[in-house]
Amino acid sequence: MHELSLAQSVVEIVEEAARREGAARVESVRLEIGELSHVEPESLAFAFEVAARDGCARGARLEICRTPGHEMRVRDIDIF
Amino acid sequence: MCTTCGCEHSHDHPHDHAHLDPRTVRVERDLLEKNDALAAQVRRHLAGRGIFAVNLVSSPGSGKTTLLVKTIEALRGRRELGVIEGDQETSRDAERIRAAGARAVQVNTGQGCHLDAGMVGHALEHLAPAAGSVLMIENVGNLVCPAAFDLGESARVVVLSVTEGDDKPLKYPGIFRGSQLMLINKVDLLPYVEFDAARCVEYARRVNPGIRTIALSAAKGQGMAEWLDWIEGGLRGRPLASADAWTAA
Numbered sequence: 001m002h003e004l005s006l007a008q009s010v011v012e013i014v015e016e017a018a019r020r021e022g023a024a025r026v027e028s029v030r031l032e033i034g035e036l037s038h039v040e041p042e043s044l045a046f047a048f049e050v051a052a053r054d055g056c057a058r059g060a061r062l063e064i065c066r067t068p069g070h071e072m073r074v075r076d077i078d079i080f
Numbered sequence: 081m082c083t084t085c086g087c088e089h090s091h092d093h094p095h096d097h098a099h100l101d102p103r104t105v106r107v108e109r110d111l112l113e114k115n116d117a118l119a120a121q122v123r124r125h126l127a128g129r130g131i132f133a134v135n136l137v138s139s140p141g142s143g144k145t146t147l148l149v150k151t152i153e154a155l156r157g158r159r160e161l162g163v164i165e166g167d168q169e170t171s172r173d174a175e176r177i178r179a180a181g182a183r184a185v186q187v188n189t190g191q192g193c194h195l196d197a198g199m200v201g202h203a204l205e206h207l208a209p210a211a212g213s214v215l216m217i218e219n220v221g222n223l224v225c226p227a228a229f230d231l232g233e234s235a236r237v238v239v240l241s242v243t244e245g246d247d248k249p250l251k252y253p254g255i256f257r258g259s260q261l262m263l264i265n266k267v268d269l270l271p272y273v274e275f276d277a278a279r280c281v282e283y284a285r286r287v288n289p290g291i292r293t294i295a296l297s298a299a300k301g302q303g304m305a306e307w308l309d310w311i312e313g314g315l316r317g318r319p320l321a322s323a324d325a326w327t328a329a
Binding site for chain 1 (some may be wrong): 111
């Protein structure tokens with residue numbers, strides 16, 4: 001369940017980017033998660049829902065793109 | 081085209097209609113960047129003081145705390161050893177370590193299933209280990225979650241006891257891949273269990289060809305000399321991992 005701490009990192013990164021852009025709401029978040037990283041995408045998606053519920057990323061759609069390596073990265077976000 | 085919002089119509093502005101399309105912003109930031117930055121800070125701090133720090137990982141019950149107690153007893157009078165104890169709850173392990181005569185800081189992770197570099201950084205402020213000492217960081221007993229988190233350690237050591245399955249390296253490859261040394265503990269129990277130590281080493285090498293292995297019994301003392309020698313080597317900057325032949329205790 002370390003996915004919860006990773007999800008908290010996702011939310012921190014996303015909220016900071018949204019604030020910088022003056023966004024009111026985050027529509028979707030795209031992550032790159034490597035096949036060799038220590039992440040279970042389904043657990044991460046579930047934990048994200050919980051971690052995001054009090055901020056501007058509440059209800060945002062999480063899209064996880066699997067990549068071949070070790071990376072765990074927020075690639076981009078869609079904002080209003 | 082409206083140049084403010086890019087919509088495909090023309091009209092007189094002021095532009096106060098709702099924008100229905102979201103815009104995409106590139107972020108490109110690593111999920112572990114905060115942890116990794118703190119880990120780098122910890123690593124610099126420890127390296128500057130010549131401290132050899134070991135991140136000890138295993139499943140619960142592999143004998144990490146007993147190994148630490150025996151290591152403290154063996155190093156008494158020769159090397160200072162400090163311990164950061166990670167558990168979800170209680171300070172029982174830190175108390176065992178203090179009773180053995182070493183300084184210890186207990187970190188309770190609550191619901192957390194692993195230590196992170198921030199916790200280790202805070203614990204170091206309290207522990208303030210001496211220059212040239214050994215720092216043992218006993219991670220939360222878990223073969224999955226600690227694998228992702230760099231603590232700023234000099235080496236990661238995975239402990240596997242013979243009362244577990246010898247195929248654990250294949251089932252939890254992440255933690256074995258990231259470790260420089262595998263300790264096979266409780267080898268005094270080998271006659272009573274199905275554990276095949278040679279097969280376990282072969283599996284570990286399959287996921288991490290450079291991993292070094294020491295078979296030992298912390299409780300009975302077999303193999304402890306080799307473990308202490310590895311620690312001393314770490315303090316002197318000897319290579320920590322290698323594919324050299326392993327020796328059964």
